[in-house]
Amino acid sequence: MSAEWQEKLSDPSKIDKAFDRLGYISNDRIATAVFLAQQLTKPILVEGPPGVGKTELAIATSEMLDIPLIRLQCYEGLDEAKALYEWKYGKQLLYTQVLKEKLGDVMQGAKSLPEAMGQLHSFSDVFFSHDFLEPRPLLKALEAENGAVLLIDEIDKSDYEFEAYLLEILSAYQISVPEIGVIKAKIPPIVFLTSNNTREMGDALKRRCLHLYIPFPDEKMERRIVAARVPAAAESLRKQLVAFVHALRAEELKKVPAISETIDWARTLLLLNVSELDVETVRRTINVLLKFQEDVEAVDRQLYKFVKQAKEAV
Incomplete structure (x- = not known):
């Protein structure tokens, strides 16, 4: 680990402040997990519902350390040739x-x-x-001259067989190429594996990783996130829209709004010069938050109640 890395990752509070400057609002658990991952040279398995900032954590870490982000998007059928290397x-x-x-x-x-x-x-x-040898994302991360952040995104979409390919990398930061031998990382990458919990990860993979669960934030933290990403939004509007989104998340919807959709909605309301929520504006823009028509119809039946509650939250 370089001296510059050591300084930036030397304390969880420094990491938290660095994330905050980049517009990624974290907390003590997240900052401590990143600190420990580097100090113990272990990957982080980041779990939680879609849209809570799991991928953004890897991106923010890459920006904080000014090193490349190498991303491997997982899917069913992903194999060694697409992930590790091919000839x-x-x-x-x-x-x-x-x-x-x-x-x-x-x-x-x-x-x-x-x-x-x-x-x-x-x-x-x-x-x-x-x-x-044609390096794919995993090998590229091992061979990065000045280190890298390796993001193995949505690992739960891959097969159990693919997990076996990862075990050598996650434990020893190396891979074995039969025709060449062992290729070991010059600087071990900082590894994030994200999962939306669509299937259970294997015990062997979990043993090699630190575990971090990121839930949906509470209203106070989500207002901070919106303020960081959409600073032009007035505080009263932030309170209303966040309260509205949290009311939706309490409903039994097919897909509840993610944090990214809260941010998109805040930007939408600004573009429309909206200073406070009203039923008609919400009805016109609800498709930014909800992606299924059955959810839109279910919410529309209670729209007056949700808007009233949101405005009372100010």
Whole structure:
């Protein structure tokens, strides 16, 4: 870890203040998790409902340390070739064609078939060297000269088999390439794995990680988040819209509004020059918060109540 990293990550309170300057509103638990992850050289498994800032945490850490963010988006069927590395087969083929005329020189002096095969085998090994290796996100993070933040996003969407690929990386910060050997990180990346809890993670993966759960924030913290991201919004409007969103989250909706949607709604209301909530404005803009028509219809039946409660919160 560089001296600059050590200074920026030397205390949870420093991390919290640095996040705040970047517009990422954290808390003691989040800042302490990032501190411990670096001090213990362990990844963080960040769980919680969609839209609470799990991915943003990795982005903010990358900005805070001024190092690259390398992101691997997980999905069902993700395999080693897309996540770790693959061979540059096109380049191998091109070089084979170019060097075909040299094949006679390689075979020269061979007095038997086994001897010729041995010479040919040593020639073919050249094509399975690091020069012909195509790094994917995991290998790129290990090979980053000045370190990196590695974001393995939505790990719960991948297969159990893919978790097995990760175990060596998450424990030793290295990978084994059969044709080359072990490739170890020069500077271990700071690793964040995010999960929306669509499936349970395996015990082996969990043992290798620190655990951090980020829930939806309370109203006070969400107002701070909106203030940081939409500073032009008046305090009274922030209180009303956050109170309204929290009322929606208490309902049995197909998809409750995420923090990012609260921020988008605040920006929407500013664009419309809205200074306080009213039923018609909310009805016109509710599609910014709710993404399913059945949710829109369910909320519309109680819209007067929700708007009244939100305005009373000021």
